[in-house]
Amino acid sequence: MDIKKSAMELNDYAIGIRRELHAHPELSFDLPFTEGVVVRELEAMGFTNIRRGIGGGHGVTVDLVGAKPGKTLALRADMDALPIREETGLPFASDNGCMHACGHDAHTAMLLATAKLLSGAQGELAGTVRFLFQPSEEPANGAAVMVKDGALDGVDTIIGLHTGNLWAGLKAGQIGWKVGPFMAATTTFNVELKGKSAHGATPHLGVDTITMAALIISQLQLIVSREMNPFDPRVLTVGHIEGGTTTNIVADFCRFRGVIRSFSTENSAFMKERIVQTVEQEAASLRGTGTVAFSSDLPPVVNDEALTLKMRDIIHKELGVEFEHEIAMPTTGAEDFAEYTKTIPGAFFYHCSTFGDERDCPHHNAHFMVNESVLWTGVAAMAAFALDWQK
Ligand SMILES: [Zn+2]
Ligand SMILES: [Zn+2]
Known part of the structure; x- marks a missing residue:
């Protein structure tokens, strides 16, 4: 399967979901609309084993069981927004006083697109992929509740990514990686x-x-x-x-x-x-x-060395060397993805979605924007990892 091509073809799908979520931002654990979109899309893909209502009420997990035996990998997206009044002026801007000003709408959209891509590759898939949609990352208390509710039960390893302009020096669409301490x-x-x-x-x-x-x-x-x-x-x-x-x-x-x-x-x-x-x-x-x-x-997010380098190598193979970039310095920002890497080996990556012009402005700002044209590279990286990591 040509993962790169399949992911590119799903970019419009990811943009559509992202805009729908962007127009309806919800806070922390209170995500009924967002959960509804996630479940609606997963059902449309044919999933029947959706576990919903976990992680404080609106978390979702679903397993895709591959045709070949193997281990279980979780792919995680966070879904919550921030109490910021949006000032981007975008046609799909929110008007409810809250805003996806950190890109979690894009994370959810990319993970749904990944589920769609991998659903079509079940015959090639070894082991199980668990798609994990987590509430309440901004207050940094959602991951722990997902773990408590069994979201990692039976999972061997976990991968996640954060989009936006968190690290300088990367080009839009590149996946940034760093072995060891990554977030504070x-x-x-x-x-x-x-x-x-x-x-x-x-x-x-x-x-x-x-x-x-x-x-x-x-x-x-x-x-x-x-x-x-x-x-x-x-x-x-x-x-x-x-x-x-x-x-x-x-x-x-x-x-x-x-x-x-x-x-x-x-x-x-x-x-x-x-x-x-x-x-x-x-x-x-x-x-x-x-x-x-x-x-x-x-705790800090500490990236497992073998998994991190495996992602680098898989990106080389499936996307091309120009799609990965080693990040030199960790950030003093925090991520409750740390609750997962505290429990099982995992790795967290950076998905650069900058514009390279005045549209780039800090996360948690009323003018924050994501370059939607590169959502597919996040989809491709996660899907490729799911298909190749056990080889
Ligand atoms: Zn964030
Ligand atoms: Zn944030």
């Missing part, structure tokens, strides 16, 4: 500071949590710059702060929240320990108290 581990921290209120004119009669927060936030950056190996990337960002009521009252309460990012669970553990010590000690040094709570722990 993240943990959210929530700090609460307690002091004592007083008149702003008499700070010595109170305990000021605003000053405390200013000191601690500066101090936290020293964990990154002074206490860790500079060759080991990590980021600490405080993105939200609130406290106090007005100008002439010493604030007795202040809260701030942020995220730490690194590429190993050891680095995450070290940063967490030092955040707790810094908050408690610095708050006490100013006669107050501070507590830290952590949530949303996500």
Whole structure:
């Protein structure tokens, strides 16, 4: 089978699905319309073993059993959008206040096109391919629920990709790959500071949590710059702060929240320990108290070496050398695909869908756009991998 040609022929199909989903974006776990489109398309392809209603209510999996014996490979797409009001002006732009500003509509469309392509190649297929449609990637809590609901039961390995302009230096349609750490581990921290209120004119009669927060936030950056190996990337960002009521009252309460990012669970553990010590000690040094709570722990995405290089070789063979590109640096962005690679060996790839002009703008931006003309290369890469990986 000429995978490249078959995938190219499916590009219009992928564009049609992508636009339908783009016009109806849905958030996190609440994806009834999106699930409906996925199930409608899978049924039209003749699938009868669709598992729906999982992963918090709207996740979907379906198995394509090949004619030859073999292992099971999962191909994953995420399906959720973002609470952003779209400003692209595209004819299929959303008008419901939400937006597919990260390309997950394209992921779902590419995976449906892959299912369509592979359905026609069942006779050549060894083992089983599980198509996995996951909710709630943006809040990074959907993959764990899919795993809990058995989406990986019986699966030997998993592949996924993210489209867009996440890495520079690639041409539209190229598949970017990197062995080892690829996307960051993240943990959210929530700090609460307690002091004592007083008149702003008499700070010595109170305990000021605003000053405390200013000191601690500066101090936290020293964990990154002074206490860790500079060759080991990590980021600490405080993105939200609130406290106090007005100008002439010493604030007795202040809260701030942020995220730490690194590429190993050891680095995450070290940063967490030092955040707790810094908050408690610095708050006490100013006669107050501070507590830290952590949530949303996500491991790093670490790509299996053999699977990653196998994808590179398969792209060479089925698409051509010009369709792959080695990515030099990981990103400090996170992906809950990490929940899968924590459980079974897998690899995550980058599908470049840039325009190379002013239409390229950051993900999670109201003007974000995907170059639809290259959706077929993502389809071809996933389908080729499914057909060749066990050879
Ligand atoms: Zn995304
Ligand atoms: Zn995103």
